[in-house]
Amino acid sequence: MKKKKFPNKLLLISIVSILFLIGIIYFIVAIEGWSTELDEGLTRAFDYKEGGGSILVDSSGQANGTFTGNSVGIKNISSKMDYGYNFTIGNYSHIVLPTSNNYTFVIGFRSSQNETKYIISGAADLRVLTNGTVGVGLSGTVYGNQTINNSAWHLIIYSFENQTNWTTLYVDNQLALKINSVKATGNTSAHDIPRSNTGATDVAIDLFYVWNRSLSVAEVSQFWNNGEWILYSIYGDVNPLISLNSPINALNTTNRTIVFNGTGSDNFEVKNISVYINNTINQTNSSPINNTPTTFSITLPYGFWNWTIQSCDNASQCTNASVRNLTIAHSYINSVTYNITSYETANEPFYANITSNGTSISSAELIYNGTSYTATVTNTEGNNYNLSEIINIPLIVASNNENKSFNFNYTMGGIEYSTPTYNQNVSLTYFTLCNSTYSSPFLNISFKDESDLSVINATIPTSTFIYWLGSGAINKTLTYVNNSERYNYTFCATPTTKPLFVDSYIQYKQGTNYPQRIYEDNTTYNSSITNLTLYLLSSVNGIYVTFQVVNSADQVISGVTVSATREISGTDTLVGQGTTGADGGVTFWLNPDFVHDFSFTKSGFTTYETSFAPTQTGYTITLGGGGTVSSSYFKGIDYSILPTNSSLTNNSVYTFGFNLTSSFWDLTEYGFNLRLTNGTIIFGGSTSISGTQLNLNYNTTNQTKIYLDYYWLINGTYTNGTKIWIVYNTDKTQWSIATFFKDLKTYLDSGFFGIDNFGRYLIIFIVIFFTAGILTYKYGLTNPLVVSFIIFMIIFFFDVVVGIIPNLSLPSGKEIPYLLTFVSGLITTILVIKEVAT
Amino acid sequence: MNNKGQTMGIAILSAIIVFIIGMVCINFVLDEVTNARTDLSCADASSISDGTKLLCLIIDTNVPYFIWLVFCISLGAILQRMNI
Numbered sequence: 001m002k003k004k005k006f007p008n009k010l011l012l013i014s015i016v017s018i019l020f021l022i023g024i025i026y027f028i029v030a031i032e033g034w035s036t037e038l039d040e041g042l043t044r045a046f047d048y049k050e051g052g053g054s055i056l057v058d059s060s061g062q063a064n065g066t067f068t069g070n071s072v073g074i075k076n077i078s079s080k081m082d083y084g085y086n087f088t089i090g091n092y093s094h095i096v097l098p099t100s101n102n103y104t105f106v107i108g109f110r111s112s113q114n115e116t117k118y119i120i121s122g123a124a125d126l127r128v129l130t131n132g133t134v135g136v137g138l139s140g141t142v143y144g145n146q147t148i149n150n151s152a153w154h155l156i157i158y159s160f161e162n163q164t165n166w167t168t169l170y171v172d173n174q175l176a177l178k179i180n181s182v183k184a185t186g187n188t189s190a191h192d193i194p195r196s197n198t199g200a201t202d203v204a205i206d207l208f209y210v211w212n213r214s215l216s217v218a219e220v221s222q223f224w225n226n227g228e229w230i231l232y233s234i235y236g237d238v239n240p241l242i243s244l245n246s247p248i249n250a251l252n253t254t255n256r257t258i259v260f261n262g263t264g265s266d267n268f269e270v271k272n273i274s275v276y277i278n279n280t281i282n283q284t285n286s287s288p289i290n291n292t293p294t295t296f297s298i299t300l301p302y303g304f305w306n307w308t309i310q311s312c313d314n315a316s317q318c319t320n321a322s323v324r325n326l327t328i329a330h331s332y333i334n335s336v337t338y339n340i341t342s343y344e345t346a347n348e349p350f351y352a353n354i355t356s357n358g359t360s361i362s363s364a365e366l367i368y369n370g371t372s373y374t375a376t377v378t379n380t381e382g383n384n385y386n387l388s389e390i391i392n393i394p395l396i397v398a399s400n401n402e403n404k405s406f407n408f409n410y411t412m413g414g415i416e417y418s419t420p421t422y423n424q425n426v427s428l429t430y431f432t433l434c435n436s437t438y439s440s441p442f443l444n445i446s447f448k449d450e451s452d453l454s455v456i457n458a459t460i461p462t463s464t465f466i467y468w469l470g471s472g473a474i475n476k477t478l479t480y481v482n483n484s485e486r487y488n489y490t491f492c493a494t495p496t497t498k499p500l501f502v503d504s505y506i507q508y509k510q511g512t513n514y515p516q517r518i519y520e521d522n523t524t525y526n527s528s529i530t531n532l533t534l535y536l537l538s539s540v541n542g543i544y545v546t547f548q549v550v551n552s553a554d555q556v557i558s559g560v561t562v563s564a565t566r567e568i569s570g571t572d573t574l575v576g577q578g579t580t581g582a583d584g585g586v587t588f589w590l591n592p593d594f595v596h597d598f599s600f601t602k603s604g605f606t607t608y609e610t611s612f613a614p615t616q617t618g619y620t621i622t623l624g625g626g627g628t629v630s631s632s633y634f635k636g637i638d639y640s641i642l643p644t645n646s647s648l649t650n651n652s653v654y655t656f657g658f659n660l661t662s663s664f665w666d667l668t669e670y671g672f673n674l675r676l677t678n679g680t681i682i683f684g685g686s687t688s689i690s691g692t693q694l695n696l697n698y699n700t701t702n703q704t705k706i707y708l709d710y711y712w713l714i715n716g717t718y719t720n721g722t723k724i725w726i727v728y729n730t731d732k733t734q735w736s737i738a739t740f741f742k743d744l745k746t747y748l749d750s751g752f753f754g755i756d757n758f759g760r761y762l763i764i765f766i767v768i769f770f771t772a773g774i775l776t777y778k779y780g781l782t783n784p785l786v787v788s789f790i791i792f793m794i795i796f797f798f799d800v801v802v803g804i805i806p807n808l809s810l811p812s813g814k815e816i817p818y819l820l821t822f823v824s825g826l827i828t829t830i831l832v833i834k835e836v837a838t
Numbered sequence: 839m840n841n842k843g844q845t846m847g848i849a850i851l852s853a854i855i856v857f858i859i860g861m862v863c864i865n866f867v868l869d870e871v872t873n874a875r876t877d878l879s880c881a882d883a884s885s886i887s888d889g890t891k892l893l894c895l896i897i898d899t900n901v902p903y904f905i906w907l908v909f910c911i912s913l914g915a916i917l918q919r920m921n922i
Contacts, residue, residue: 652881697884735871735901743880743898747891750883 034230035222041213043098045232048205049083049268049314050290056093059232059267065095068192084108084206092192093205099189100212104159106223107193108206111150117203118195119156125195126156136160136169136177144169144177153206155229159214168214173224207231240266242273242311242321245293251326254357254383257299258328262321264311265291274310276320281310302328331356331412333419334384338406343495344395344429347470350375352387352408352419361385364410369394375408385410392474393426401427431467431478431500434492442500442525443532445489447508450535450568450575450591457485458510458536466503467493485510496527508534515539515589520561520577535568535575537591545614546587549580549600549621553635556584557623560602564614566594590614604715633712633719636664638813641672641708641723642695643749645803648725649742650700655749656684657695658710661813670712674698675722677705684708703727741802748804757806764805768794785831792824849919853912860908864901871900 045060056065068091085093097103109119111128118137119126125137133145136158148154148171158169158177169177194203209232215223223230245261247253264270274284275296288294288311296309306325312318334353342348350366364375366389375389387408396402403423409416432438447458460482468475482489493500501524509516514536523530549560557580564576575596576588590596592615600608605623642657658672671686671694685694700706708723748755755763772790775781781790799805799821807815879886880894 653884655884734875735868735898737899737902740895740898740902743883743891743894746883747888747895752891753888 034232038219038222038232041104041211042209042232043100043212044095044208044210046093046095046208047083047231047268048085048093048207053290056095057267061267063096063098065093068092068094084204086204087194092194094190094192095208095210097189097191097210098212101162102159102213104157104211104213104215106155106157106207106209106211106215108153108155108208108229110153110204110206111148119193119203119205120208121192121195126158134171136167138167138179138182141182143167143179143182144171146171146174146176148172153204155224157215157220157223159211161214166214170220170224172227173221238267239317239319240264240270240311240313242309242319244309244321244324247324247326249324251324252332253326253328254331254355256302256328257297258326260296260298260307260309261293262309262311263291263293264288264309266311266313269314271312271314271316273312276308276310277305278307300328302330329357330359330415331361331410331417336408336419336422338422338424341425341427342393343427343469343498344393345468345470345472345474345476346393346429346498347390348393348424349388349390350406350408352410353380354385354387354410354419356383356385356412358383359413361387361410361412364408365389366391366406366408368406369404372409375410377410392468392470392472393424394474395476396426396428399428401425428494429467429469429476429500431465431476431491431493431502433480434490438492438494440492440494440496440527441490441529442493442527443491443502443530445491445506445532445534446487447510447534447536449514450537450566450573451541453569455487456510456514456536457487458508458514458534459483459485460489461507461509461516463504463506463508465491465505468501469495469498472501472503490529493525493527499524499526506534508536510536513539515542515544517576517589518578519574520579535573537575537589541593542589542591543614544587544617545590545592546585546618547580547598547600547621548618549584549586549623551605551623554622556580556582557602557605558582558584560584560586560600560605560623562586562588562601563599564588564590564596565599566591566596572597588614633665633714633717637662637712637719639670639710639712640815641710643725644807644817645725645745648700648706648727650702650727650729652746653697653699654746655695655697656706656708657693658684658708659691659693660710660712661691662712662714665714668713668715670710672696672708672710675707675709676703700727702729741804745802745804760804760806764795764798767798785828785835788824788828788831792821792828795824796821845919849916852919853915856915857908857912860904860911864904864908867901867904871897 042060043062044058044065046056046065047059048056050057050067054067056067058064087093105120105126107119107126111117111119117128119128119134126134127137127142128134128148128150129142129145131145132147132150134148134154134156135142135145137143144158146169154172156169156171158167160167165180165182167177167179167182168175193205193208207229242262242264245263247258247260260275262273262275264273270288270290272284272286273288273294274281275298276282277298277300282298283296285294285296294309304325304327306323308321308323310318310320331354334355335351336353337349337351339348350368352364354361360379361377364377364387366373366375366387368391371394373389373391375387378386378388380386387410393404396404402425404426405421405423407421408419410419411417430438431442434441447456448454449456460480463480465478465480466475467478480489501522503522504520506519507516508519517534517536519532519534547562549557549562551557560580562576562578562580563574565572565574567573568575576590578586578588580586592613595611595613597611598609598621600621600623602623608621608623610621637660639658639660643654645654648654656672656674658670660667660670667688667690669686669688672684674682674684674696676682682696682698684696687694698706704727706725706727708725709720710723711718711720713719744752748760768791771794772787775790776787781787795805799818805820807817808819809815874897875881875894878890878894878897880890880897883891886894
């Protein structure tokens, strides 16, 4: 079989066609846009697309130029490449080029007026002449004049090489000049575009690029791009940048209006900046300033929000900043301060610092382990509040420690808010006889014989230790009993880092050899062991001594703390301690051979201290001051009330008064008030001086009853009483004979003509004398019974009916009302009995 | 009815007439007494002089005295007819 040959010619043609096609595609791509080959030797790329400012941006990032003049050029968006500047007289841009032997300038411009203009200043300037041509100025002569249309945009590319003297000029992709006979001289590093001192007006610049080499014909055509030109910025535009300025991440605030601040920047232009709230665009600024902070003021509802800011450039390239979050709340908690660990019964402070939204925090409470404690609210400044509370840590249920939860509740504008819940680890507080578990000794108790100071053993029939760490409001109790005699009792406690307050009550004895004694104390112990020596007295060396404590009224006083100390080895040592019972007595086992110091103390009474050898079995101690039964406060009290009338009349002024003397008690105060039926209290007066007459003139007006409430205060105890008068309406009775006697009594009480008690007695005596005398004389009424009866009636009338006879006083000073009436009535009664008997 | 009985009846009738007229006349005195007591501030013992107090007491006796007078006249009329 003949092997078929591969058609080599066809294969070669195919490969060449493919390569040609690739080349065509590459060429098309290359000439329609910027290619990396153009980057070689590119030293400046000015696109004249700044939004403002004085900086002419070099898109290649090598060296910016400046806009100079009274005002910068006006951005012309209708230019060839959409961006450009019109320059008026005195305005221009200035650039500085790196030193190079070769240059290529690419400039897009438009010159609308027919005048000579220097588009580029410098050694090889570019001029537009009045004859409508453009050319290159070399050594004072313009070469390569090419006619141009003044109203159109033109792309000028010209190169010059100092070494070869070749100067090439392309106008709109047409070679206008290629010459090496004339060389550009002078400085070519600094240029004004357009030239500043020509007076040229209305020159528009669209782009200006500089290479340090000559461009090839292909590159010129690539740049011309069939009249569309190409722009470095399209090739070099990078994504914009965005930075968040405020607010900070995780902001907590009570202000619902948030100012979002971000700075967008781009190597060309920032077209818009938007703020996103919860992934949704909220506001957009379509005219941001490049590299300048942009702010958005947005009011948001209360809640948790995430946000970011997006920056987009002229190429619709967008960049989002990192997402931040913020919380807007009615209030937020700045801090909650507490000890992470604590102990039972300890005092622990809890603090919370809260910022409100302007509404004041009216109240707060600490909820600890389910129990509410009222917290203190302090407005530190502005909307900042401190909540604080100190509590005694409650007891735990677990054996060693457990977590207790707590939080603050606070009320703002009638609405209660809560802080988060926190935990505090609470450990055991324990006081017990030392053992393997609790081995840090706090208290060691030993015993000695009071007589010979020998160490002895003893039992503790009972003891109670109430202990705590804080204020004592919450405490624990150890009850310890040991009926086996021991020399030492050592008690340990935990925690060892805090002082432990212990209220001790210990009964101790040694069988019948050493009678029981009691030790009571309230002491602070700590891990530095405290040695306590308790003294017992042998049964053969002591006697029982009972102290009966009474007050000044000979009433027994219970609850009196009694202590007995004596000097042992130069030290005052407590040998007896107890509290009087309901019978006012307490009994100690004491040594009668030694002088003891005794102290008797009870709140409200004067402490009594004395020293003697207790040789008797009983003593009575009287404590001064203090209280006694309430009825005793009448002892030695004598008082009087004004007016003495049993009733009053309306619209009359009476002198209401109260006077009190005390011959037994030391008065603290006494006084009275008037009280009306509607509850109105009228202050009458008060004094602390016994025997001071307190008076108040008061018009009864139309009252129906008037109450006089009097009181006296002795030893903190008030004794009260009330005197009531019925007030009669005298509208229809003010002309009666009763009015006469009422006025007469009132006037006499107010010192009528200076008539005192004696005057009254004298007047009444005269009335009795003349009445009885006239009747006896006129009608012969000499019978003693009749005369006595007449006298009784007269006295009765003036004393009881009219009430003008003063009360007679007993030698003790006590006044007895109507005493004269009683006496005269008694005499009359005796005479009647006598008459009947005879 | 004999002559003495008629005389007694006229006496009682006269006494009643005198009493009624007297009681009616008291009303004229009452206002004056009230005005006098008010003007003299008789109810306020602490602000009037002893002389005023004495005057008040005299005024106080006017109405009782007037009533006493009327009673006496009325009773006198009856007793006169009875030739007591």
